[in-house]
Amino acid sequence: MSYSVIGIIAIIVHLIINRDMLWHYKDYAEMPAHKEYRDYILGMLIFCATDVAWGYLNEYRLIGPLYAVTVLFFATMMAGFVLWTRYVAAYLEGKSSSIFKKMLFVTAAVLFFCEIAFLIINFFVPVQFYFDENGDYHAGGARYVTLMLQIVLFIATSVYTFIIKAPNNHATKQMRRSVGLFGLLMASLIIIQLFYPLLPLYSIGYLISSCMLHSFVVEEEKDEYRKNLQEMLEQTQKQSKELSDAMRKIYTDPLTGVGSKQAYLEDTEEVYKRICDGTAENIGVAVFDINDLKVINDTEGHDEGDIAIYNASMLISEFFDSSPVYRIGGDEFVVILEGEAFKTREERMSAFERQVENNLRSGKVVVSSGMSEYRRETDKNYRDVFQRADTQMYLRKSDLKMLQYKLAAANLKTKTIPANIKHHSYLINGGIYINDKA
Numbered sequence: 001m002s003y004s005v006i007g008i009i010a011i012i013v014h015l016i017i018n019r020d021m022l023w024h025y026k027d028y029a030e031m032p033a034h035k036e037y038r039d040y041i042l043g044m045l046i047f048c049a050t051d052v053a054w055g056y057l058n059e060y061r062l063i064g065p066l067y068a069v070t071v072l073f074f075a076t077m078m079a080g081f082v083l084w085t086r087y088v089a090a091y092l093e094g095k096s097s098s099i100f101k102k103m104l105f106v107t108a109a110v111l112f113f114c115e116i117a118f119l120i121i122n123f124f125v126p127v128q129f130y131f132d133e134n135g136d137y138h139a140g141g142a143r144y145v146t147l148m149l150q151i152v153l154f155i156a157t158s159v160y161t162f163i164i165k166a167p168n169n170h171a172t173k174q175m176r177r178s179v180g181l182f183g184l185l186m187a188s189l190i191i192i193q194l195f196y197p198l199l200p201l202y203s204i205g206y207l208i209s210s211c212m213l214h215s216f217v218v219e220e221e222k223d224e225y226r227k228n229l230q231e232m233l234e235q236t237q238k239q240s241k242e243l244s245d246a247m248r249k250i251y252t253d254p255l256t257g258v259g260s261k262q263a264y265l266e267d268t269e270e271v272y273k274r275i276c277d278g279t280a281e282n283i284g285v286a287v288f289d290i291n292d293l294k295v296i297n298d299t300e301g302h303d304e305g306d307i308a309i310y311n312a313s314m315l316i317s318e319f320f321d322s323s324p325v326y327r328i329g330g331d332e333f334v335v336i337l338e339g340e341a342f343k344t345r346e347e348r349m350s351a352f353e354r355q356v357e358n359n360l361r362s363g364k365v366v367v368s369s370g371m372s373e374y375r376r377e378t379d380k381n382y383r384d385v386f387q388r389a390d391t392q393m394y395l396r397k398s399d400l401k402m403l404q405y406k407l408a409a410a411n412l413k414t415k416t417i418p419a420n421i422k423h424h425s426y427l428i429n430g431g432i433y434i435n436d437k438a
Contacts, residue, residue, distance in 0.1 A: 003055030006200040010048040010207040014041060017214045033090035040083040044206050047076040051203045061135035070129055070137070071119050074146075077202060078115040081150055082108045088157050088179060100160055104153075111149050118142040139197045147194055151187045158183030182209040253327040255306060256313035264326035264334060271336065272382045275374070283374040284337035284345050285382075287389040288316055291366040291400060293331040311365040319352040334386075337371075345371060353396070360403060368397035 015022070018041045021034070050073050057066040085108040089101045122128040127142040161180035189205035251263035259267075274280035290312045297305040309331060316333050317325050323341040326334045337345050349371050360366050370392025374385050 003058065003198070003200050004052045006207070007048045007052035007055065007203045010203045011045060011052070013207060014045055014048070014210060017211065033087055036083070036087040036090040040080070040087045041210070043076070043080040043083040044210060047073075047080045048203050048206070050076050051200055055200070058137065063131055063135050066135070067131065071122070074115060074119055074128060074143075078112050078146065080206070081153075082112050085153065085157065088161070088183075091179065092161065092176070104157065107153060111146065111153070114149075115146050118146065137198065143197075144194060147190050151190050154183040154187035154190070158187070178212060182213055185209050185212075253313075256310050256327055258313050258317060258333070259324050259326035261326065261328045263324075264328050267324065267326075267336065268382050268386075275379065275381055280374055281376070282338060282342045283385070284342050284371060285373075285385045285389045286320065286335040286337060286345070286349065286369060286371040287386065287393045288312070288333040288335070289368045289393055289397065290331035291368055291397060308365050312367045315355065315359075315365065315367060316352075319348050319355070333367075342373075345373075356400070357403065360400065361407065366400060366404075368393050368400055370394070370396055 021038050021041060050069060054066070054069050054073050057069055085104050089104050118128045122130075122140070122142075126138075126140050128140045129143060130138050130140065132138060158180040161176050161183065186205045186209055189201045193199065193201040251260050251266075252258070253260045271280065271283060274283075290308060293305055293308060296308050309327075312331070313325065313327060313333065316335065320335045320337070320341065322339070323335050323337050326336075328334050341348070349369065352369060356367055356369070358364075370389045372385050372388035372392060379385055
């Protein structure tokens, strides 16, 4: 049973160190040759299980089953070798079609089919192995031929791995050396196996070599894979931030910080869809326009005009803080009222208008406003609601103009005019007053 112990240990170690690759190999789909490595590990597990069975049956001299398992032993051994060559070729060469890769595939395939042919012939002529009348195992000449060919191929792949120069290859020098050492180790153990056929040197070789591969190649690849994932994540986050910044620029007015016209158009399109499908309700629209912005631009400059636009946006946002505010033109703003803001729209608008009148008296920014609500019975689209609010805004603008005139008339008696109307001309009591002169 001591023979089988090695195989059992090899199986346990394979399952422990390769658990991720065996059960979650799809998580490593971006790793080079991950599928070929998994196939190789599965092949080694089958071979080691066969080796364990061989040791057990040989212990009890169960000749019939032992013969069958011996055939399976040689077949799985050669299959494992083929899987190893596939992994080496895929790892070193990737998807390229190099001469080395083609030669390796062809040679391994020929060797595998030769082994199968020898095993078939062995049923009639013991060229591969046989058991004597005492149940003792004896190697045949074909066994030495196939083992010698394996030695040659292992050494060939190792030499190629050591001398390969692939500056654009993913495999580092250390990784390539590990793959090369694997081949040399296996070649050395097979040489010993030639002289000691009853030692489980093949299983020992795969156990040691696979641990080495796992430590110096697979783990390195996993670290590289994680590093690449981290870099991809950081790149994605960077791109996401850049996209977010770009979207913010698109949907945010650069001067005021409120919603842009693009944001307004997209949001009103959504409101329009709700109106069309009959799900719209409790929607209000408030329209705002700065009074005399052109006069400010012409007399005090556009910088002062920008300040007036900014102050107007802050004023609107202060009283309609729970609703989206949009700047849709040079001095035009719109607020869409829903939810709690819709319920308190009258109070908010009244408070806003009182503040505007105070601004008018104190020389601060003056903003005209109008508001309307969606009427299911008559409104066919969002535009109907907007136009009513816009009309109300122009009526309010007229009222504020009249209030300006009255304030101008009252202040002319004392030769003082509020800052916001000092550049205006007014017709009062039949005379035209410009600034503070009649």
